[in-house]
Amino acid sequence: MTRLERIGAAPRRIDGGALYDWDELVQEERAHRLIYTDPAIFTHEMTHVFGATWTYLAHESEIPNDNDFITRRMGLRPLIIVRDSNGQIRALYNRCTHRGTTLCRWDKGNAKSFQCPYHGWNFLNTGKLRGVPWPDGYACDFREAKYNIAQVPRVESYRGFIFGTLNPDALPLVEHLGPITKPIDEWLDRNPGGKVVVCEANRIKYKGNWKLAYDNSCDGYHVVYSHRSLLETENRFAGDNAKGMSYYRNSPDSLPMYMRYTGHGNHFKDKRPNVEKRSGGLWAMESAHPGMEHYEEKFKQRHGERAFDLLDLAGSEPVNINVFPNFSLLGNHIQVFEPISVGETNAIWYGTMIVDANGDIGEEAVNDINALRMRTQEGFPNFGEVDDVANFEQIQRGLDALEDEWVYMHRGLGIPDRIKTHEDGSITAPATDEAFMREHFKEWKRLMKARPNLAIQREP
Amino acid sequence: MSIQAQSDPSKSSYYVSDALYRELIANFSDWQRDDRVVTDVAERDRFRMLIEREARLLDQLRYEDWIALYAPECIYWVPSTPNAGDPRREIAVMFDDRRRLEDRIYRLRTGFAWSQAPASRTVRLISNVEVFATDRDAVRMVRSNFLISEFWGDETRILTGWAGHRVMQNGDRCEIQAKQVNLIDCDQCIRNPSIFL
Numbered sequence: 001m002t003r004l005e006r007i008g009a010a011p012r013r014i015d016g017g018a019l020y021d022w023d024e025l026v027q028e029e030r031a032h033r034l035i036y037t038d039p040a041i042f043t044h045e046m047t048h049v050f051g052a053t054w055t056y057l058a059h060e061s062e063i064p065n066d067n068d069f070i071t072r073r074m075g076l077r078p079l080i081i082v083r084d085s086n087g088q089i090r091a092l093y094n095r096c097t098h099r100g101t102t103l104c105r106w107d108k109g110n111a112k113s114f115q116c117p118y119h120g121w122n123f124l125n126t127g128k129l130r131g132v133p134w135p136d137g138y139a140c141d142f143r144e145a146k147y148n149i150a151q152v153p154r155v156e157s158y159r160g161f162i163f164g165t166l167n168p169d170a171l172p173l174v175e176h177l178g179p180i181t182k183p184i185d186e187w188l189d190r191n192p193g194g195k196v197v198v199c200e201a202n203r204i205k206y207k208g209n210w211k212l213a214y215d216n217s218c219d220g221y222h223v224v225y226s227h228r229s230l231l232e233t234e235n236r237f238a239g240d241n242a243k244g245m246s247y248y249r250n251s252p253d254s255l256p257m258y259m260r261y262t263g264h265g266n267h268f269k270d271k272r273p274n275v276e277k278r279s280g281g282l283w284a285m286e287s288a289h290p291g292m293e294h295y296e297e298k299f300k301q302r303h304g305e306r307a308f309d310l311l312d313l314a315g316s317e318p319v320n321i322n323v324f325p326n327f328s329l330l331g332n333h334i335q336v337f338e339p340i341s342v343g344e345t346n347a348i349w350y351g352t353m354i355v356d357a358n359g360d361i362g363e364e365a366v367n368d369i370n371a372l373r374m375r376t377q378e379g380f381p382n383f384g385e386v387d388d389v390a391n392f393e394q395i396q397r398g399l400d401a402l403e404d405e406w407v408y409m410h411r412g413l414g415i416p417d418r419i420k421t422h423e424d425g426s427i428t429a430p431a432t433d434e435a436f437m438r439e440h441f442k443e444w445k446r447l448m449k450a451r452p453n454l455a456i457q458r459e460p
Numbered sequence: 461m462s463i464q465a466q467s468d469p470s471k472s473s474y475y476v477s478d479a480l481y482r483e484l485i486a487n488f489s490d491w492q493r494d495d496r497v498v499t500d501v502a503e504r505d506r507f508r509m510l511i512e513r514e515a516r517l518l519d520q521l522r523y524e525d526w527i528a529l530y531a532p533e534c535i536y537w538v539p540s541t542p543n544a545g546d547p548r549r550e551i552a553v554m555f556d557d558r559r560r561l562e563d564r565i566y567r568l569r570t571g572f573a574w575s576q577a578p579a580s581r582t583v584r585l586i587s588n589v590e591v592f593a594t595d596r597d598a599v600r601m602v603r604s605n606f607l608i609s610e611f612w613g614d615e616t617r618i619l620t621g622w623a624g625h626r627v628m629q630n631g632d633r634c635e636i637q638a639k640q641v642n643l644i645d646c647d648q649c650i651r652n653p654s655i656f657l
Contacts, residue, residue, distance in 0.1 A: 107647070200540045200551040205649035207613075228572035233563050237471065290557040291476035298477075346649040351551035364478075371481060371548035378555055383567060386575035386654040393613065 019044060022445045029410035031441060033399040036209040042342035044448060049325050050075025052452040053264070054156075054163040054176050056327035056336060057081055057091055059350070061160065061197040062108070067125060070108040073338055074152065074164055080104050081162065084125045085112055091152035091164045092127050093456070103149070114149075127151050128459040145458045153457035159188055160195070161327070161334075166454040179262040179426055183270070183321045187329050190317065193357020198334065199374070202349040202381035206389040208396035210325070210339040213347050214440065216388060217322040217330075218259050218267045220431035221411060223248040226391050230384040234287030243287040245318075247274045253430035257318075261427040265324025265443035267436040272318055280308030282315035289375040295368055303365065310365060313354055314372035316380070324440055332377055343396055347389065351377045409437040469558040475533040476557050481548050484535060487626055488544065488640050491592055491601045498591040498600065507602045508589040510634055511625065515584035515606070518656050523565040526656070527558075531628060531635040534558050538641045538657060553646055553653060564656070575654040580612040582655060588622075598629045599637075612652060619657065620644050 011032060012021045020041070025032045035041055055074050058081045062070050069082040071094060078094035080103070094102045096116040103114040103123065113130055115122045122130045127149035129142055140147075152164040156173035158181065163173050170176060177184070188194045206213075216222065223245055224231065234244045247255055256273035275281050286292070295314075299307035316331035328335040338346035353370040356363065399407070412418050412433035419429045429435040469475060498504055510529070517526040530536075538553040539545065547555050556564070567573050588605040601624060608619040621643040628635050641657040643650070 199549055200545075200647075202540070202551060202553065203647070203649040204653065205651050207651070226574065229567045229570045229574070232570045232572065233567040236563075236566055288473070288559055288563065290473050290555060290560055293472045294474045294477045297474070348649065349551075353549060367548060368478065371478065374547060374549070374551055375476075375555060377551055382554060382653075383563070386652060387573060390575040390577075390652065 022448050026441045026445055028438060029413055030406040030408050033401075033405050033407065036211060036396065037342060037399050039342045041448075042209075042339070046075040046339070047454060048447050048450065048452065049444065050339065051077075051166045051454050052170070052447055052450065053167065053325065054165045054170060054173055054323075055325065056323065057152075057155070057162045057164050059160055059196075059198045059334060060089070060157060060162060063089070065110065067110045067112050068108075069104065069111060069125065071104055071106065074166075075339060078102055079152070079164075080114070082125045086126070088126075089155055089157065089162060090125075090127065091155050091162075092125075093150040093152075095150065096121055096123075097129070097147050097149060098132075123149050126459055145460050148458040150456040150458055153455050159184065166456065167452050168455050169453065176264055177266065177323065178264065179424055180266040180268060180321065180323060183268045183319060184329065187317060187319060187321060191313065191354045191357075192361060193355065195355055195357050196332075196352035197355055199351045199353045199370075201351060202378065202385075203346065204349070204381065204385060204389055205340070205344065205346045206392050207344055208389070208392040209342060210337050210345040211444075212392040212395055213337045213345060214322065214325060215409075215437050216392070217328050217335075218269045218320055218436040219434070220248065220252060220257070220259065220269060221434065222388070222391075223252075226388050227384050229387060230380075233383060234379075237288065241284070243285055245271075247271075248431075252432050255431065257431045258428050259431055259433055259436050261436050261439040263425060263443075265440040267322050267440065269320040269431060269436075271320075271431070275318055279305075280312060282317070283308055283311040285318075286315045286376060287379065289372065289379060291372055291375060295372050298368065299365075310361065310369055311372070313369050314376055316376055324443055331380060332373060333380075345392075347385070349377070349381045349385070409434040409441070413438070469533050470562055471559065473557050473559055476535075478548075480535075481546070484537070484638060485546060487594075487601075487638065488537075488624060491594065491624070492590070492603055493592065496592045496594070498593055504589065504591045506634070507591045507600060507625075507627065508586075508604075510627065510636075511586050511589060511602060511604050511623075514636075515586050519582050519584055521579060523568070523656070527561055527565065529634075529636050530558070530561070530639075531630075531637045532558060534561070534636060535638040536561055536641075537638065538643065538646065540646055542642070542644075542647060544640065544642065553643070553650075554641075554657075573654070575652055580610045580655050582611075583609045585609070594626075600627050600629075601625070602627060606657075608655075608657065610655060617651070621646070621657075623657075 011024050057072055063083045066087050069080050072079050072081050080092045080094045082090050094104055096103050098121050101116055101118040103116050113124050120133045124130050129147045155164045158173055257271040260268045299310055321329040326337045332352050334350040336348045356366045412429050412435050419435050421427050536556040540553050568576055585607045586604050590603045592601040605622045610617055624640040625636055626638040628637050
């Protein structure tokens with residue numbers, strides 16, 4: 001007869017019953033289902049994670065000119081990310097100080113001021129109240145700061161990537177990013193002038209918790225199973241020249257690729273060592289895309305020895321660079337996770353294109369590279385991500401089973417000499433290891449336990 | 461590579477070039493003009509039947525029969541912005557040549573396409589079919605509105621939009637050269653975008 005498994009006692013709530021004992025909920029090798037399913041935990045995350053640590057907001061190329069704006073969210077807070085009339089980047093709360101109405105309902109545009117559609121209060125794009133209709137009906141002094149739009153008090157960019165936090169005690173962004181800036185720099189610097197420009201996106205939503213996407217962001221263990229349809233499809237003509245992520249198929253842990261945890265929940269899966277270090281090495285692994293053969297011929301005729309360097313710019317960079325909690329650079333994408341509710345998440349894959357920053361490629365070649373680069377970028381969201389999010393949704397469904405409480409993340413744990421700690425404090429492990437997940441949950445717990453002094457700011 | 465392999469658009473993609481992009485953008489700009497509406501009922505009905513047949517084949521998951529409606533060198537384009545910008549500078553929801561369309565069919569047939577295991581059940585309603593003449597006698601543009609009712613997982617959802625088909629009369633046969641699918645929520649997050657539209 002099989003042994004019955006005793007069901008554990010319900011996790012203890014602390015702080016007057018509002019919260020949990022986080023160390024009980026997330027242990028070294030396993031996590032409780034509640035962290036993905038409990039609306040109270042999600043609400044706590046919306047301040048303690050999305051708010052108390054640096055959250056990715058937008059890329060500077062999305063608001064290139066003064067008065068450009070886009071609307072985004074930080075956790076659940078609706079924001080207007082604006083480059084104000086003085087060129088300063090701000091993250092304004094998209095919320096009228098009068099009755100709370102959102103001020104801007106467009107995804108993007110250019111505006112020196114925002115007028116509330118409800119009662120007509122008008123604000124400069126610095127957040128300052130410009131005027132209200134019939135002010136003689138008010139006894140107050142509208143020069144008081146409390147009538148100006150709330151804004152995220154700390155907005156900082158790292159090489160074009162705009163982050164924000166409500167936490168005055170957070171480290172400066174560059175220190176918070178720490179060693180993860182090295183792969184970010186390398187990701188940028190392979191493009192001319194170290195620059196990319198965002199150019200629309202593949203936008204996917206799934207019915208599952210946001211952490212399922214972040215848990216997956218550095219996961220080398222799922223590739224051959226979750227992406228089996230992709231691997232079979234992109235290799236249907238490949239013969240011996242395996243395409244895409246085929247290197248995962250046999251003994252992936254014996255390959256030179258690896259995962260690195262760099263602190264503050266950030267991690268990096270580096271698959272570049274699997275690629276031949278030569279001009280065209282990246283391009284050779286690229287699976288079939290519209291226009292591939294035409295442009296390859298054209299580049300060979302026009303650019304001679306340089307052709308494959310240029311084609312490599314359209315190839316997918318084989319890295320996953322993940323900044324907790326919502327940002328990932330992979331291939332040529334900037335992927336952003338947006339929590340909507342405890343069981344609903346947006347996963348947006350912003351495409352990037354290159355610019356002729358040094359003027360040594362030429363307009364036609366840059367356009368051709370970008371035409372190819374759009375098509376290579378559409379590949380993974382269409383042929384790979386859809387299967388991952390189907391699995392995320394099925395995890396969320398599986399976690400509805402109340403009594404079977406734990407999910408595991410112990411791959412690699414306890415195996416001697418498998419995980420290495422380096423001088424800079426970073427940790428490396430084979431590519432299929434779940435060490436990155438164990439580590440980012442330590443950061444998650446640190447944030448969930450903390451009592452941050454969150455703040456907003458208004459123009460004086 | 462042999463000439464024959466080069467010319468087989470199921471195996472290689474020589475036809476997706478800057479010239480094709482330019483032509484595609486031009487062909488899908490300013491084509492729904494009142495002075496070009498085809499009023500002949502029999503002709504309009506012929507194109508309506510083609511679009512309805514396409515919808516039925518997709519509902520029945522008869523992908524090989526479906527793709528046979530398309531010209532060998534075809535384009536299937538789902539823009540990610542409401543006014544369909546330049547696909548050379550803008551990520552599309554989907555932008556497929558013949559080979560990539562066949563990739564999609566291949567993927568769905570592997571049995572490991574988890575986003576379609578089990579497959580969605582769909583019913584497509586096609587309406588408001590209008591046919592427009594072009595500068596070329598043998599080529600017509602067809603506008604149709606669609607509602608795709610899709611049951612997948614735990615919900616039935618509706619995908620809504622309009623399609624533009626560029627159709628070439630080739631002897632007795634009509635071939636779809638290009639299809640542009642304009643979802644009304646193309647710039648928003650879409651759950652499980654993994655069926656043919």
